[in-house]
Amino acid sequence: GAVVSQHPSWVICKSGTSVKIECRSLDFQATTMFWYRQFPKQSLMLMATSNEGSKATYEQGVEKDKFLINHASLTLSTLTVTSAHPEDSSFYICSASVTSGGRNEQFFGPGTRLTVL
Amino acid sequence: LAKTTQPISMDSYEGQEVNITCSHNNIATNDYITWYQQFPSQGPRFIIQGYKTKVTNEVASLFIPADRKSSTLSLPRVSLSDTAVYYCLVGGSGNTGKLIFGQGTTLQVKP
Numbered sequence: 001g002a003v004v005s006q007h008p009s010w011v012i013c014k015s016g017t018s019v020k021i022e023c024r025s026l027d028f029q030a031t032t033m034f035w036y037r038q039f040p041k042q043s044l045m046l047m048a049t050s051n052e053g054s055k056a057t058y059e060q061g062v063e064k065d066k067f068l069i070n071h072a073s074l075t076l077s078t079l080t081v082t083s084a085h086p087e088d089s090s091f092y093i094c095s096a097s098v099t100s101g102g103r104n105e106q107f108f109g110p111g112t113r114l115t116v117l
Numbered sequence: 118l119a120k121t122t123q124p125i126s127m128d129s130y131e132g133q134e135v136n137i138t139c140s141h142n143n144i145a146t147n148d149y150i151t152w153y154q155q156f157p158s159q160g161p162r163f164i165i166q167g168y169k170t171k172v173t174n175e176v177a178s179l180f181i182p183a184d185r186k187s188s189t190l191s192l193p194r195v196s197l198s199d200t201a202v203y204y205c206l207v208g209g210s211g212n213t214g215k216l217i218f219g220q221g222t223t224l225q226v227k228p
Contacts, residue, residue: 004160032214043204044161044218093160097214103149104214108160 006109020080021112023094029074030096038091050077084116121219135192139205150188153204200226
């Protein structure tokens with residue numbers, strides 16, 4: 001089956017630093033990848049849609065200059081949290097989309113736990 | 118994107134069948150219905166997807182009435198390891214396949 005990986009699985013950083021999270025589709029090519037954020041005991045919140053070779057589309061309320069997304073290839077998308085602050089501490093999850101027979105299937109990564117001190 | 122409504126929580130006992138119903142009154146013609154399972158600190162895991170009538174796989178069944186305004190996920194003979202949050206999502210069609218997560222249903226399976 002389709003596998004999506006994320007790296008790192010967890011990261012702790014100091015306030016003010018930047019953190020990069022990688023999302024890879026291991027055995028398939030994904031034209032579109034999505035980034036979500038999940039706070040404790042809450043649902044996943046879509047942050048942005050990432051298309052290979054083009055600028056990401058951000059959801060309302062998500063700062064594009066703070067959450068930099070790069071989708072340079074069909075198997076890799078990165079999310080960089082710039083100048084991270086404690087309120088950015090969260091569980092970040094990516095997914096990769098595959099279109100088959102007119103419908104899309106999304107495969108999710110295992111998530112990355114970010115803790116900002 | 119169609120909004121979904123599910124019960125916030127459900128309790129069950131091991132060995133029972135669990136049915137979780139989701140309402141999606143504004144489902145579009147091209148939308149599929151997909152259910153995901155999520156354990157704490159893990160990404161969502163695909164359970165089942167359908168468009169209409171009934172779909173069954175090795176872990177669950179999905180029942181969709183003719184008007185497609187609701188769907189029911191059926192988990193046969195649940196075990197303790199089925200304790201998780203279950204999300205019903207509608208969409209995934211079109212160019213982006215964008216999905217919006219609702220609140221999900223927290224299923225607690227008791228011994």
